[in-house]
Amino acid sequence: MRTLIVGANGQLGQELQATASQTKNHIELIAPKLERLDICNQTQVDSYFAEFKPALVINAAAYTAVDQAEQESELAFESNRDGVANLASACKAHQARLIHISTDFVFDGRASVPYKPADIAKPLSVYGSSKLAGEEALQTSGLEDYLILRTAWVYSSFGGNFVKTMLKLMAQRDSLGVVADQIGTPTYAREFAKAIWAMALNTEFQGLYHWTDAGVASWYDFAVAIQEEALEIGLLKIPIQINPIATAAYPTPAQRPAYGVLDKTDTWDQLNCAPTHWRVRLREMLNTLAKSSGNL
Ligand SMILES: NC(=O)c1ccc[n+]([C@@H]2O[C@H](COP(=O)([O-])OP(=O)(O)OC[C@H]3O[C@@H](n4cnc5c(N)ncnc54)[C@H](OP(=O)(O)O)[C@@H]3O)[C@@H](O)[C@H]2O)c1
Structure with missing residues (x-):
């Protein structure tokens, strides 16, 4: 199946x-x-789709960003x-199936139980609003065969992310403050x-679904786990002090949801897969990183 990966x-x-x-398919x-x-x-x-x-x-x-x-x-x-609207229009013209990735940042984070796909979205940031607008552009595009996956x-x-940033900072500093009042997966x-x-x-998967690894954590929990696992496999040599801090102590231009846990029950059921805890997956990623000589 000829598959276009955008991004x-x-x-x-x-x-x-x-x-x-x-x-299983030939891609x-x-x-x-x-x-x-x-x-x-x-x-x-x-013209890219036509070609x-x-x-x-x-x-x-x-x-x-x-x-x-x-x-x-x-x-x-x-x-x-x-x-997203441009892609949806081209997919419609060429009868292609479109899989689009979205985010927990479409929610305002005021919930205390995991968000279901049908829960009301109310973004707090420009990024979250633009991603929600992308979902809506796809849903109203007239394209029938599509999937929106929030993660x-x-x-x-590959690329830059929280794990790699933490590893770099943990190798350079004696202590680190990490936000402990934002919860996600x-x-x-x-x-x-x-x-x-x-x-x-x-193609039985149609419409809106959620996917993350299993479990919940604060950024602080995540940072502590990164340090423990990285020390275990020698990616870090010396433990440093990690302190839990409040979001208010680390102000950022964009407001983030305090609670961004997504309900994946329907996805896991339909996929017939056993959920795996995020810490197991973190260990796998750090091992992959270690094998590529810890290239940050
Ligand atoms: N990272 C997260 O924590 C997170 C969380 C929830 C959801 N998501 C969603 O997951 C998806 C993948 O995220 P990611 O972390 O892989 O992002 P990423 O590493 O920032 O990659 C985004 C890619 O999109 C490309 N891109 C940006 N604008 C484009 C355009 N106009 N046309 C074509 N390509 C363009 C970028 O190109 P360049 O490399 O040339 O800049 C980059 O390669 C995104 O939809 C994101 O919103 C991410």
Whole structure:
């Protein structure tokens, strides 16, 4: 199946390429960089589809600079809303199936139990609003065969992310303060990529779903686990002090949901898969990183 991965150079895009050969189907991958396919450019999208005629499209592209988006609202909406609309329109014209990735940041974080896909979205940030607008653009595009997958707290051995930032800081400092009052679920992009392939290749999956690894954590819990696991396998040599701090002590331009745990029950049931705790997946990612000589 000829499959177009958009955002191929991002952390999820690279994991999708790395896991494509593990699917049962034969996947013919097309994975252009941003310079070759900018989803904001409708003419370029249309001519790219006319040339390559993909049957399946996975959109892992997004404007993901959450804090910078507060100053660059137009750019965020251009990629995260208009870009999605352009892809949906091209998929409709070519009868292609579209898999689109979204985020827990569409929620306001005032819940205390995991968010279900149908729960009311109320973003707190420009990034969250632009991602929600992208979901809505796809839902109202007239394209029938699509999937929206919301995820959260994604990390990988590819690209930049919280795990790699923590490892760098833990190697440089004597102590670190990490936010302890934001709760979510760390998610290894490699496992998410495998789940995406499973859902993308099964057309019984239609509409809106949630996916993260299992369990919950604060950023502080996540940082403590990163240090423990990294010390265990020699990625870090000396433990440092990690202190829990309040969000108010670490102000950022964008407001983040205090609670961003997603309910994955329906996804896991339909996939018939056993959920795996995020800490197990963290260990796997750190081992992958260690094998690539700890390249941060
Ligand atoms: N990271 C997280 O914690 C997280 C959490 C929840 C949801 N998500 C969602 O998961 C998806 C993948 O995220 P990620 O972490 O893999 O992001 P990422 O590493 O920032 O990668 C995003 C990719 O999109 C590309 N891109 C940006 N604008 C584009 C455009 N107009 N046309 C084509 N490509 C464009 C970027 O190109 P360049 O490399 O050239 O900049 C980059 O390769 C996104 O939809 C994101 O919103 C991420």
